[in-house]
Amino acid sequence: MQTVTLTPIIQSKISIEAETITPDNFAGKTGEEIENITxxxxxxxxxxxxxxxxxxxxxxxxxxxKIIINGSIPRVKRVGEGMTDGMILINGDVDxxxxxxxxxxxxxxxxxxxxxxxREMKGGELIIGGDAGYxxxxxxxxxxxxxxxxxxxxxxxxxxxxxxxxxxxxxxxKGSAGLMPGISNNGGIITxxxxxxxxxxxxxxGTIKINGVVETLVPSYKQEDDEEINGIVYNKYTGDVVxxxxxxxxxKR
Amino acid sequence: xxELLIKNGRVFDPINSINGDIxxxxxxxxxxxxxxSLSPNTKVIDxxxxxxxxxxVDAHSxxxxxxxxxxxIMRPDDGRSGIEKRTKITRPCSGYTVPNTFAMGYRYAxxxxxxxFEAAIPILHARHTHEEFGDIPIIDKGGLVLFGSxxxxxxxxxxxxxxxxxxxxxxxxxxxxxxGVKIVNPGGGEAWGFGKNVxxxxxxxxxxxxxxxxxxxxxxxxxxMLHLPHSIHLHCNxxxxxxxxxxxxxxxxLLEHIKPGMDRQVVxxxxxxxxxxxxxxxxxxxxxxxxxxxxxxxxxxVTVDMGQLIFGNATTMTADGxxxxxxARLLNARWTNGDVELEDASGVVPLSYIRKMxxxxxxxxxxxxxxxxxxxxxxxxxxxxxxxxxxxxxYPEVIALLMSAxxxxxxxxxxxxxxxxxxxxxxxxxxxxxxDIAIKTRASHxxxxxxxxxxxxxxxxxxxxxxxxxxINPDRVDAGREHATVKKAFEKPAYTIKDGEVVAMNGxxxxxxxxxxxWVNASVPEEHNTRLMRDLRxxxxxxxxxxLANYMVQDNYVKHPVVIKAxxx
Ligand SMILES: [Zn+2]
Numbered sequence: 060m061q062t063v064t065l066t067p068i069i070q071s072k073i074s075i076e077a078e079t080i081t082p083d084n085f086a087g088k089t090g091e092e093i094e095n096i097t098x099x100x101x102x103x104x105x106x107x108x109x110x111x112x113x114x115x116x117x118x119x120x121x122x123x124x125k126i127i128i129n130g131s132i133p134r135v136k137r138v139g140e141g142m143t144d145g146m147i148l149i150n151g152d153v154d155x156x157x158x159x160x161x162x163x164x165x166x167x168x169x170x171x172x173x174x175x176x177x178r179e180m181k182g183g184e185l186i187i188g189g190d191a192g193y194x195x196x197x198x199x200x201x202x203x204x205x206x207x208x209x210x211x212x213x214x215x216x217x218x219x220x221x222x223x224x225x226x227x228x229x230x231x232x233k234g235s236a237g238l239m240p241g242i243s244n245n246g247g248i249i250t251x252x253x254x255x256x257x258x259x260x261x262x263x264x265g266t267i268k269i270n271g272v273v274e275t276l277v278p279s280y281k282q283e284d285d286e287e288i289n290g291i292v293y294n295k296y297t298g299d300v301v302x303x304x305x306x307x308x309x310x311k312r
Numbered sequence: 313x314x315e316l317l318i319k320n321g322r323v324f325d326p327i328n329s330i331n332g333d334i335x336x337x338x339x340x341x342x343x344x345x346x347x348x349s350l351s352p353n354t355k356v357i358d359x360x361x362x363x364x365x366x367x368x369v370d371a372h373s374x375x376x377x378x379x380x381x382x383x384x385i386m387r388p389d390d391g392r393s394g395i396e397k398r399t400k401i402t403r404p405c406s407g408y409t410v411p412n413t414f415a416m417g418y419r420y421a422x423x424x425x426x427x428x429f430e431a432a433i434p435i436l437h438a439r440h441t442h443e444e445f446g447d448i449p450i451i452d453k454g455g456l457v458l459f460g461s462x463x464x465x466x467x468x469x470x471x472x473x474x475x476x477x478x479x480x481x482x483x484x485x486x487x488x489x490x491x492g493v494k495i496v497n498p499g500g501g502e503a504w505g506f507g508k509n510v511x512x513x514x515x516x517x518x519x520x521x522x523x524x525x526x527x528x529x530x531x532x533x534x535x536x537m538l539h540l541p542h543s544i545h546l547h548c549n550x551x552x553x554x555x556x557x558x559x560x561x562x563x564x565x566l567l568e569h570i571k572p573g574m575d576r577q578v579v580x581x582x583x584x585x586x587x588x589x590x591x592x593x594x595x596x597x598x599x600x601x602x603x604x605x606x607x608x609x610x611x612x613x614v615t616v617d618m619g620q621l622i623f624g625n626a627t628t629m630t631a632d633g634x635x636x637x638x639x640a641r642l643l644n645a646r647w648t649n650g651d652v653e654l655e656d657a658s659g660v661v662p663l664s665y666i667r668k669m670x671x672x673x674x675x676x677x678x679x680x681x682x683x684x685x686x687x688x689x690x691x692x693x694x695x696x697x698x699x700x701x702x703x704x705x706x707y708p709e710v711i712a713l714l715m716s717a718x719x720x721x722x723x724x725x726x727x728x729x730x731x732x733x734x735x736x737x738x739x740x741x742x743x744x745x746x747x748d749i750a751i752k753t754r755a756s757h758x759x760x761x762x763x764x765x766x767x768x769x770x771x772x773x774x775x776x777x778x779x780x781x782x783x784i785n786p787d788r789v790d791a792g793r794e795h796a797t798v799k800k801a802f803e804k805p806a807y808t809i810k811d812g813e814v815v816a817m818n819g820x821x822x823x824x825x826x827x828x829x830x831w832v833n834a835s836v837p838e839e840h841n842t843r844l845m846r847d848l849r850x851x852x853x854x855x856x857x858x859x860l861a862n863y864m865v866q867d868n869y870v871k872h873p874v875v876i877k878a879x880x881x
Pocket of ligand 1: 372373374431582583697700
């Protein structure tokens with residue numbers, strides 16, 4: 060087992076691009092090598108030790124590597140981008156694009172994550188204890204496929220466009236979601252325990268299940284017979300008809 | 313006084329009939345010279361066991377202007393691919409089908425190309441095109457200007473006033489600082505303004521009482537009256553429609569009796585991949601490239617280019633607005649539509665060409681069939697109609713396909729059986745040689761554009777010192793079998809030399825000079841100009857959104873011009 064603990068020592072006002080913080084990249088490295096890993100502060104190239112105190116225990120492969128970030132890093136973006144294995148634990152908040160394109164392993168954010176969390180992820184698990192921003196699990200601008208696999212759980216609320224363009228995988232939101240969750244999705248499963256509005260607009264394929272209140276339902280859904288899932292009765296709809304969609308939308312009766 | 317000597321290369325210079333001779337190429341002050349006296353200042357490149365060709369010339373590509381930029385705007389996903397960091401001498405690059413301006417120049421130079429022509433400039437948007445030209449480093453440029461759905465053109469055609477039409481063409485080239493006459497789906501761009509299209513060569517354009525056939529022949533006559541260096545450059549009617557090979561051949565026939573004003577073709581018909589199609593619908597869709605090649609084999613007034621399809625992402629962009637609308641609906645794809653006031657229309661649609669979708673497989677075969685079945689190599693240019701058939705960075709793939717029947721066979725194994733049944737490709741054994749490739753990637757492009765007398769496409773004394781040296785020994789490599797080696801060599805030339813300066817080496821940019829822009833200034837008799845200006849003043853007052861005085865591209869938008877004079881005698 061290899062455990063790397065990063066303790067923030069200063070908070071930059073400028074955003075930091077830290078796609079290099081992954082178990083894949085840390086595994087097998089010495090403390091000095093990790094301290095010297097490149098990150099970018101705005102357009103300025105810098106190194107990890109400028110912003111974090113680093114403590115290292117052991118040396119192991121990515122699947123046995125755990126990164127603990129002890130504190131909030133509200134201006135550090137892209138943590139865990141593309142990671143394939145291992146664990147990251149963030150004891151606080153994190154900036155945009157956490158877990159983007161991740162393929163495996165587990166990221167746990169104890170606080171809240173900003174927008175684009177789990178963007179285009181392919182596998183693994185992303186757990187957010189607090190809230191998440193816009194475009195949770197979505198595809199980036201112009202991309203036709205967002206999340207394709209893996210699982211995202213958010214215990215708090217999320218903002219608009221959660222699961223935009225997702226093609227697979229699973230998103231579970233324990234709180235409420237903003238406007239248009241699952242917009243233009245083409246697969247995958249989204250479950251919202253709380254409230255939302257206009258779910259599944261332009262959905263082609265996939266499943267969206269809502270246990271709270273839907274403020275507005277887009278008019279282009281066809282109502283089917285009610286269905287019972289796990290003891291709860293849902294109004295079932297299929298659509299989005301304007302997109303020739305065959306998606307399923309379940310709203311708790 | 314910079315001097316450069318390229319020693320002992322195997323030189324392929326078709327315009328000067330040099331076919332693989334071992335020769336030295338001498339360069340002085342940016343021009344090819346007969347010889348240099350070796351001095352300590354002479355830089356020497358040892359090109360022994362390497363191929364030396366003139367710098368590549370691309371007569372049809374979409375590299376700059378409003379359509380390319382629409383593609384960039386609607387495809388942020390494309391911008392995320394092809395990212396290259398800046399270096400000490402290069403600026404950052406992005407994009408694959410619609411690269412940023414810097415990448416256009418660097419990537420062409422890295423591929424051994426030194427001259428590239430943008431194939432569709434609306435006069436009204438020409439200033440934008442030139443602003444992008446200014447940003448594209450290294451390569452020399454020029455642009456073809458859209459005339460095929462223009463009100464002034466159609467009115468002159470209706471009045472059968474070829475002198476006034478010629479005066480307008482000359483004025484339009486000057487207004488746009490453009491090089492030649494492009495015609496896209498003649499009449500269709502105007503009809504699209506009313507949600508319609510023209511259905512063939514003899515359909516009438518709404519409100520103008522002229523037919524596409526009349527527009528084409530009149531513009532060809534005006535083009536030759538002006539002795540323009542390039543012929544009319546035509547994107548046929550019904551492009552993208554099954555069965556369109558008939559219209560393509562009929563269009564070629566229309567122009568059989570027009571006398572060229574220069575020593576060249578009368579018409580260049582572009583991107584045959586999209587208009588040598590048989591069948592009546594997508595179900596019985598098939599290739600008719602053999603019929604088109606048959607015609608080309610019997611007539612020399614027509615040249616064409618492949619517009620080869622490349623599997624993967626493409627961004628289609630054309631002035632053919634109605635075709636793009638049909639495309640977007642068929643594919644349920646993103647769509648940008650443009651209206652260029654009195655001049656034309658446009659559309660941009662991103663798409664992916666997918667192996668085993670038989671329509672795409674057949675289209676892939678069509679380009680290759682046209683190139684291989686047409687006997688005269690000078691008649692068919694190698695292009696991908698970048699980025700309509702695919703991005704230009706794939707030219708080495710096309711070269712390898714043309715040089716190796718084995719590679720074609722290997723590729724066909726990945727494709728649908730319908731492709732084998734509905735094209736003639738699997739029966740074609742022809743393999744092009746190095747000389748043919750030099751013709752199809754530079755010599756013929758320059759000749760068709762009328763640029764050979766202006767220093768392009770060859771290595772004779774006085775030519776621009778644009779030279780490409782490839783890491784491949786034609787004595788050692790059997791292109792038919794070792795197609796992967798061929799592809800690799802063409803992907804990363806050992807040297808690209810522009811105006812005597814090494815601008816790229818082994819796939820790295822080494823210098824970034826600014827390129828020049830060719831444009832044609834054609835003179836016409838004053839009486840025709842006077843009549844024309846009377847019409848134009850009225851048009852601008854009544855219809856255009858801008859004033860005549862603000863319309864012309866000013867000289868400070870064209871920083872390094874090369875002005876070619878033309879005009880009636
Ligand atoms: Zn084109």
